[in-house]
Amino acid sequence: MRVFRCDDCGHKMKFFGKSCGKCHLEKRSLQRGSTWVMILLAVVVVVGIAARLRFFQG
Numbered sequence: 713m714r715v716f717r718c719d720d721c722g723h724k725m726k727f728f729g730k731s732c733g734k735c736h737l738e739k740r741s742l743q744r745g746s747t748w749v750m751i752l753l754a755v756v757v758v759v760g761i762a763a764r765l766r767f768f769q770g
């Protein structure tokens with residue numbers, strides 16, 4: 713899965729991995745798969761907490 717383009721050379725980078733496969737420029741944080749995994753986990757946790765709060769408040 714290649715969704716991000718390198719800022720420097722325009723190479724389509726893999727979703728995971730922390731640098732461009734062609735020029736080895738370090739990716740920005742938003743271009744890293746791990747960042748999105750973290751964001752997704754945070755959303756799941758927040759939604760879980762919100763659902764619990766609603767449950768307890770009736």
Ligand SMILES: [Zn+2]
Nearest residue numbers: 718721732735
């Ligand atoms: Zn590059």
